[in-house]
Amino acid sequence: MKEEVLINKANRLINTGCVILVTSKYLDKTNIITLAWQTPLSHDPMLIGVSIAKTHFSNELITKSKEFVVNVPGASLVDKVHTCGTVSGREVDKFSLSEFNVQDSNKISTPGIKECIGNLECQLEEIVSVGDHDLFIGKVLYAQAQNDLFDGECWKLSPEAELIYHLGSNMYLISNKLYKA
Numbered sequence: 088m089k090e091e092v093l094i095n096k097a098n099r100l101i102n103t104g105c106v107i108l109v110t111s112k113y114l115d116k117t118n119i120i121t122l123a124w125q126t127p128l129s130h131d132p133m134l135i136g137v138s139i140a141k142t143h144f145s146n147e148l149i150t151k152s153k154e155f156v157v158n159v160p161g162a163s164l165v166d167k168v169h170t171c172g173t174v175s176g177r178e179v180d181k182f183s184l185s186e187f188n189v190q191d192s193n194k195i196s197t198p199g200i201k202e203c204i205g206n207l208e209c210q211l212e213e214i215v216s217v218g219d220h221d222l223f224i225g226k227v228l229y230a231q232a233q234n235d236l237f238d239g240e241c242w243k244l245s246p247e248a249e250l251i252y253h254l255g256s257n258m259y260l261i262s263n264k265l266y267k268a
């Protein structure tokens with residue numbers, strides 16, 4: 088037996104790519120947004136896509152600055168991840184609120200988050216309007232990961248390298264079970 092799922096909840100069935108924190112900066116405004124809707128799009132060039140609601144402050148900042156940083160939070164940051172996804176940078180400074188430290192980027196002027204275990208610096212290639220969101224397609228100009236947690240191929244089996252998955256509302260999944268096929 089299967090039961091119909093409301094269309095406006097259908098994304099919850101596949102909504103389990105790891106949660107990321109995207110940082111943006113335009114002039115003197117720096118912001119952090121929590122995103123579950125992210126996807127790699129191309130190997131060469133390395134392109135990734137992040138889908139951000141048209142009303143969000145981050146959408147405005149990235150549209151203007153044409154760059155952003157994808158920050159990968161480890162499991163220990165889950166409460167801060169939730170906070171950055173429930174308040175808008177229009178009202179609060181989320182770096183102060185979450186007590187995240189700014190980390191200078193290597194190739195772009197938007198900073199990353201020091202406490203995250205990986206950072207991908209992206210230059211905006213294209214914005215595709217998709218319903219009430221915009222898909223920001225970014226070209227990765229520089230990427231780095233904590234060297235004891237990423238072996239050059241994939242994340243290692245370590246409690247610190249556990250990633251965060253979002254099930255919906257305030258429910259998260261944190262798992263670290265490796266299976267070699």
Ligand SMILES: Cc1cc2nc3c(=O)[nH]c(=O)nc-3n(C[C@H](O)[C@H](O)[C@H](O)COP(=O)(O)O)c2cc1C
Pocket residue numbers: 106118119120121122123124125138139140142143144145146168169171172173174175176177220253
């Ligand atoms: C776990 C989680 C995942 C989220 N994923 C997305 C997403 O993929 N796209 C989006 O537009 N908003 C997403 N949100 C909502 C934004 O993070 C939230 O509305 C945020 O406050 C917007 O911040 P801003 O106005 O400072 O840009 C998510 C929130 C949470 C808690």
